[in-house]
Every structure is written in structure tokens, then in C-alpha cells.
Amino acid sequence: MLTSTINAFTSYLGSPLPPGNAGNQLWALIYVLIIFAGVAVVVLCMNWIERKALAHFQIRLGPMRVGPHGLLQPIADALKLMLKEDIIPDEADKLVFWVAPLIGLVAAFTVYTVIPFGPSQAVSDMNIGILFMLGVSSLGVLGIVTAGWASNSHYPLIGALRSSAQMVSYEVAMGLAVVSAILMTSLNRTGTGTLSMIGIVQAQQQQGIWFLFKFFPLGLIAFVIFAIAMVAETNRSPFDLAEAESELTAGFHTEYSGLRWSLFMLAEYAAMIAVSAIAVTLWLGGWLHPFPNALNGPAWEFIFSLFPGLTFGALALFAVIGTVRMPSHSFFRIQRAGLAVFALLLAFIALLLFVIAILGRNPDASIAARFREGIDYVYWFMLKVAIFMYLFIWYRATWPRYRFDQLMKVGWKVMLPISLGVLILTAIVGVFVS
Amino acid sequence: MTDVPMANVKDNTLPNAVSQVPSSHLDLETPEHPYLDSNELIINMGPQHPATHGVLRVILKLDGEKVLGTECVIGYLHRGVEKIAENRTYTMFNPYVDRMDYVAAVSNGLGYCQAVEKLLNVEAPPRANYIRVILTELNRIASHQLWLGTHALDIGAMTPLFYTFRDREEILKIFEKYCGARLTTHAFRIGGCQYETYAGFEKDVKNFLAFFPPKIDEYETLLTGNRIWIERTKNVGVISAEDCIALGVTGPVLRASGVKWDIRKAIPYANYSDFDFEIPIGENGDTYDRYLVRMIEMRQSLRIIEQAINGLPEGPIMAKVPKVIKPAPGEIYHSIEAPKGELGYFIVSDGSTQPYRLRVRPPSFVNLQALDLMVRGMLVADVVAVIGTLDIVLGEVDR
Amino acid sequence: MVPITTLHYLVVAAALFVLGVVGVLTRRNVVIILMSIELILNAVNLNLVAFSRMWGNLHGQVFSIFIVVDAAAEAAVGLGILIAFFRNKETINVDEIDLLKW
């Protein structure tokens, strides 16, 4: 049993294919678990980061009480939500009310099976990867619609109708922007493109350019269209009409509470990460580090592989600064100790990453080299996703909310024509180039 | 109680200029057309709703998202302030007025004190008036800041709220140092001010004068040129000057519709004629114009404060007022320009120590009448924007 | 375990098809009748894809894509008629649609 498990691992580590395709079902299952747990943890972290970042945008401190600098706040929140009474309104459609959050959650999490964190760091490499992602993420709207309907209340119903109309409209512009990126994958000798997520990144690697800069500014415009549409898809500010607090109290999840409400939040953040991952894969070169064609060679590889360690080192440094700056009152003793431990933990991770980077310097088949490579891929992918997540927070802090008719106007009269135009131009330019 | 003077005043003075003053009652029972049922939706906005600024309940009749009509249900915060006045002496009633428009308590106090002074034929000394002007204008800024923050929050921009609260704090600190209270200040007394300015008052106010203009610029960078803000506010909640006048709407709402009416200029009180300031007016009477008008008003208030603090005269701060205030029988109406519009006090005295009848003309209450006219045919999101732009305080609406 | 052959798929498709036919023939609610039609179309699609697998070419799959297109058009128009009808008659029961003009 043990040896077969180890064999399964090593066979995966030696395979250039994702676990689902390499036939390594055990590893694929473990991978699914890792990703689901990882997404849940990232959502918790994101919760803390959003509250903190938003607070600092708004000249306040945000959570400070639970743990040093509120680091344990998300855990406290999660506990609270789990222990809260799960209220189902009497007049609600019980079954649908119960199922609705699950639909959204399942749709948001299923998408992760095709997200390529690296050339072999994905659960599966589907031939229809991007189609599958768009399709499954569009199922999320069903959860919102059914939630709004099942609540049997006016505000949720209006929120649900708004949100479904909004998501269906922006899917059109989003899909066309995606198609123009897929079109770019076919610019090679044989003229066949791919829908596979891994294939798209490999096409960028092969052509030596991120699709963001391809046919400047066509790629950029398509990317901007997608970046706007993905905010609308995930119902985030300034397109958060479905849960517009000042208009509809809380929109489609007005009647939800406790764990079921937190499932909606989980689904929302998971969907945010998922759409950011699509944008990163299609336009920002996925797991590739910056300037993949100019800055290659062993020396650059080594320099880039130091980045994960440097990032964690910087985080550790911040934590150390926080520890030092904490007031010396006895009240803060435990918090100070906690932050110090956290800093140590981060520093340890940084050290570990440095060690792996240095040990795996030579591109041989040693375990360290493989680890270094995998960490590198995942790091660059996550870094790009993190930038998008920060943008989501930034938008929320800065902009007022669109009105429903304006939202529709922007979607149909501005974004759709532009994305169609970009698609046509990309096709024309592509034909001339090849 | 047969000869209450107010009872004879019939409210039939509405001119016909009102183009489409709506029928006051919605036909809540039967939909007009047997169309899709869910198309004609009646929803209750409030009294517990994040965007109704308190306990206002608006019954909305919707066609999808479009508003077919509204009806405001008020009174959830009714405390009977006017009735309380009949059972208190003039002096005792003074703190109660702070509880009406609690974000502009100083203005309320000013209006009440001046009305009673007028009844008594007493004039507050110039130094008292200057202090009153400084504090009232500071309060106007504070009120507009609160309006700006909550209005922006209603429209979805959450950050300006915190910026305005940060800067409002400076004003409240001055209030606290002056009279010990931050919100319900009870700053003025009948006949003048009770407190002399504290040491460092001038410095504090001057510091604020230097501190605040960049902050207004900061708000404006966030909102004035913001495309979404412009789209959300331009041509939203338009009200014409005629309709404003017909409905008795005053304050920035009236001025944004293009009527140059400001009691500080029109019927100057409390030495306002000493100061040089502009009355901003708008053109379209939409939410964006009201926003701009209020932003300019803040800057103009700074101008007034600057002139007042530089020309603060020496002298007494209290006029000769009898210990027991017993005005001669008669009636008086005095109005001031509160941050939200014309705040009037109508006091009937029967010669006793208590008012026979006291009636407040609250600007929020009157302005709220325009809501239905302004939101008909608009969308649900606009109702929120219009409630925000009317700048109502439910404590004042319900009294 | 019996390996899965084309026949298995045909049986499933037949069952779905008959369910759809039952829905169309017996229900009164137009929305559910439209959904039953979707069931029928899905059964046909399943058959086509199974045969495509059996013969080892893609014609069946291409056909099924056309059927999906057709289903989308049918749903849009059908639901449009339904809305227009509901607006005028305030019913969505198919046996109350017995006038050609009103």
C-alpha cells in the first residue's frame, strides 16, 4: 500500500502530464483535495486581506482584536457563522432554499479542476478546458436565481432577476473576448489552436509573448473587456447590483443566515479567484514568469526562482516590524508573542523556499529540482491572481455602483461592440500575419 | 382649544404651477393593468432599511425596476416635540430643538433662540452673533459632510463616508471644547451665548480653515469627475424651480433648481449682512447639481467663518434678558437658513412662561414631499439616490 | 460487468424521449411542456452522439450541435410566445389556449 502510494507520487512527479491525464487517479484525488482545501484557506485569507486593505483605504484599522492585527478574525468569523442558527423562512420553498447555495458553491469549485497552476500542476487538462470553465462558472447564476426565488421575498427576487440578467449579458462580451484570445493560439505553422488551458499557456510560451501584448493593442483591449466583464460576472463592486446593500438590503441572500450565507460568500470569493485565473491564463501567460523569451537561461531561472522566498521573507519582515512596533503594554504580550511566532513561521517558509531554490539550481531530475520548478510555476500564477484580487478590493473602495439600466447599456452597447470589433480585427491581423 | 391660530390657516395656497403633483395615495389594492403580476410589485422600503437614513418607510410601486409611485410613511420617530414645547418654559425647551435635526443641532438652537429673542424684542450683542455665525457655519459644514458621506454610500461609494467622518471630527472637537457636547450641543441661549470662547478658539478655527479646503478637494477628486458618479446623479431626480416653489422646497434643493433664495442673503439675521459670500445655484435641478451646490456651500461657509473669526468683535456675549422669560402675548415667525433649507419657528405666546403653541417648519419634512415627484418613472436605485440628495433627517421630519 | 454498448445509450435515450412525450401529451403548464420538448431533444442528441461513437465519425456530434442551436431558438421563441400570451390571457395552461384571436 505504502509503496504503491509512493510509486503513484513519484510517477506523477516524473510525468509531464496533469494527474487526471497521466492516469494517476490517486494523485488526482489528492490534488482535488489539496485544491479545495487551498481555495477554502485562500478565501479565509482573502477575507482578512480585504477587510484590512479596505480599512486602510478608508483610514481605519479594520479587525485588530482577534489575534495580532486581527489575523485570527476570519477563523472567528467562520466559527461564528457555523454556530449561528440557520434560519429558513416559513414561506420559503424549503428544498430550493436549501439547495441554492450548494449550486453556487459546487459551480465555483468545479472550475478549479482545469485551472493550470503549472504545466502538470492541474487536476486535469481537458481538451475543452476554457469552454468547460465558462460553462461551469455560468452555472453559478442558477444558484443566485434559485436563492432569490426560493426566499419568497421581494428584495431577494429583484436581486436575483438583476443578477441573472447581468451575468447573462456580460457573459456575451466575456465569451467574445475569450474567443479572441483563443484565436491567437492558432497562430502557428499548422494553424490549429486549442481550447485547453494548458495548451493556451504553452502557445504563449511558444510564441514568446503574453497575449496581453499580442497585436498591440488588440490583446490589451480584449483583456480589459474581460477584466471588466469578470467583475460583473462575480457581482462585485461597481457591478454589485445583485446585492446592492443600499438598495436591496442584501439582494439575493437577504434571507440567508449562518452557514448557508457563508457558503454564498465562499462561492463568491472562489468565483473571483477562478475568473482571475482565467484572465491570468489567457492573457498574462499563466505560470510563466515575466518576459519568458527574453530573460531565460539558467541564471535568470535561478533569479526568478528566488522570488517565492523573497516574497515570504518580505512578509516575515513586515510581521517582525509589526512585532517591534507593538505597544509594550502587558495587555499586548500574547499578541506580540503570536505575531512573533507568525513571523518565525513566515521566515521558516522563506528559508525553506530559498533552500529549495538553491538545491534545485541544476535542471537535473532530482526531487529538489522538480519541487523548485513546481513552486516556481505556482508562485508566478498565484502572484498574478493576487494582483487581480487586489484590484477587486481597490475597485470596491473607489467606485460608486452602477445603476441597472446603465449596467445593461455598458454591457450591450459598449462592451459587446468593442469585443466583436476586437475579435474581427484579431482574425484579420492573424490571417495577414500567418 | 378652539381658537388655535394655526387651525385657521388652510393649506390651500398651492398654486397651479405644479405640473404633475401626484395624487397622494397609491392605489395599493388593485393594479391598474392586468399585466404580469410580478411586474406590478409593491415593496416596502424601510422603516428598517440601510438607505432610508433612519426610520423612513417608503412604499414603492414598481413595474419591474421602474418606480410607478411612492408613498412616504413617516412618524416612526415622532416624539411630539411641538407638544412638549407647550409644557416647558422657553428656556427649558431650548435643548429639545437640538434633538430634531441632530446633525445640525447648532442651527436649530440658533433659530429657536432668535425666534424667542424676536418675541422678546431683544437683540443679541454683536460678539454673540459672530460666535453664533462661526458655530452655525461650522455646523453647516458638518451637516453637509454627513450628507456627502451617506449619499455617496447610498450610491455605492463607501470610502467618502470615512473621509467625511474623519474631517467632521475636527468640527465636533471645536464644539466639544466650546460647550462640552459634540452632537446635541445646546450651544446658544436666549439672548446670546452662555459661554465665552475658550482660549485657543480662534487658533482652532483658523487651523480648521487651513485644514479643510484640501479635504474638499479630496472629496471632489473621488466623486466630481467620476464617470459612474456623474451617470448615477446627472438627470436623476430632476425637479423644476416651479415645482420646488409650489411644494415649498427650500435650501440646496431649491438653489440647485436655479432659484437664488437663501435666507442669509434675503432676510439677513445674526449679522449675516456683514459677510461677503456667494449663493451657488444650479441649472438642471438634478442630483449632480445639488451635489455641486452643497460642495460650493461648504467652501462659502469657510469664507464666512474666515471673515467672522478675523472680525470677531469684543464686548458682551449676552443681552439683557429677564431671568424668567415671559413674552407679551403675540405670535412670531422666524426662519433661518439651516443646512437643509428654511428652518422656521412659529411661536404663539399667551403671556405665560410657556409657549401657547410652537410650530416648527422643518426643512426635511417639507423637502421630503418632493420625493414622489422626483422619482416617478425612475428606477429603484434612483429612489435611494434621491432620498440621499434630499438630505433628510428623520428626527426633524417626525419631530 | 457488461461493457457499455450503443444499445445501453439507446435505451436511456428512448426512456428520456418517452418521458418527454408523456410530458407534452399530459401536462397543462406550457412551461413544463417546453421543458419536456427539451427532454425529447436531449434524447435525440444522446442517440446521435452514441451513433457517432459507434461509427467512429463526427457527423452525429455536429448534428447534435445543430440541435442545441435549434433548441436555443425554440426556447427563446416559445417562451416569448408564452410571455405574450400570459400578458393577454393571464394563464399559462395549454388547454385554455383555444382562441385563434382575441
Place this chain on the structure above:
Amino acid sequence: MNPALVIPALAHPSRMAAAFIDSAPNPAAPIATPWFFYGLAAAAVISGLLVITRRNAVHSALSLIVTLLSVAGLYLMLYAPFVAGVQIIVYAGGIMVLFLFVIMLVNIERVSKERQFNRIWPVGLLASCALLALFMSAIQKGKSLFLDRMVQLPEGTNTQQIAAALYGETGKMGQYTFAFEIASLLLLVAILGAVIMTKKKI
């Protein structure tokens, strides 16, 4: 970067396809076991039954979504991933949202309290049973016509091949290009029709 991992984008799908041909001796045998088939088929048929029996149209619609997703799973088992993707994105993500939207617009509370089946339902049921019997006898009689073999379609290039059939290769029209263009016209007509019928006034 490990040079072994620098795979040209194109070499990649075909290599994937190779991994899926049954005869190839590799551990990548398809996981599409009969159990999956039975599970998906049962889900499809049971939820199909729910579609036509539920009183509440929203429940019917949700059941239909389950059917559609199960059928998408069956497509995947038949090595038709593109059709499965289209099924999810168009049917489950598009058409069903439209259905739910319309159900919410029309008043279902009254309808769900009324009689659900029309007067001739026994006749309809009988006719359907006869149809089922016909199907079954056809399947039984024609068993020999349906080949037992399952030809392995190359899954990895499925999308590319469908594209070739629909759009044609470079320089020549595909077999279905004309029909594809006609389909776009059909959609255009459907859009116009839907808009005209649902507008209160144009």
C-alpha cells in the same frame, strides 16, 4: 525551465489523444466504468421523471438541469467533450436561466394550485407507452444492426475535428459550413421573434 516540459502547443493534443486509445499499453485507461454510466443514466431518467411530474415549475426546471448535466456526463463517456461543453454552456447556463426567468415572471402560485394534467392524460399516457413499446421492440429486433464495437474517437482533437467539419480546413469549405451559416440566420430570426413578442410596445 526543464526542457522536457517545453512542449510545442500542437504536439500536445495529439499526444494526449495517444494516451486515450485503449490498445495503447499505458496506465491511462479511461475511467469511464459501467458504474458511471448506470449512475448518470439513472440520474437522467429519474430527474426526467421529476420534470414531468412536479407541480411547481421551478422544481421541474431544477430537475431538468440535473438531467441535462447527467446527459453531458454521458456525452463525456462517449468521447464527445465538445458537445458536453456546449450542452453545459448553452443548455444549463443559458436556456435554463431563461426558463427560470420566465417562470419567475409568470404567476406560478395560482397555476400550481390548479389541475396539473389535462383531461386526456390517460390517452396521452397510453400513446406514450405504445411508443415506448415500439422503441423497445425496435431495439430488441434490431439488436444485430447496432454494432457491439465502440470505435475509439480521438478525444484530444475532438474540438479541432468538429471545427474542421463546421468551418472547413484552410482553403476549402467544410461539410457543414453552409448549414452552420443557415443556423446563424435561424438564431437571428429567433432573437427578433423573441424581442418582438415580449416587448409591450415597440
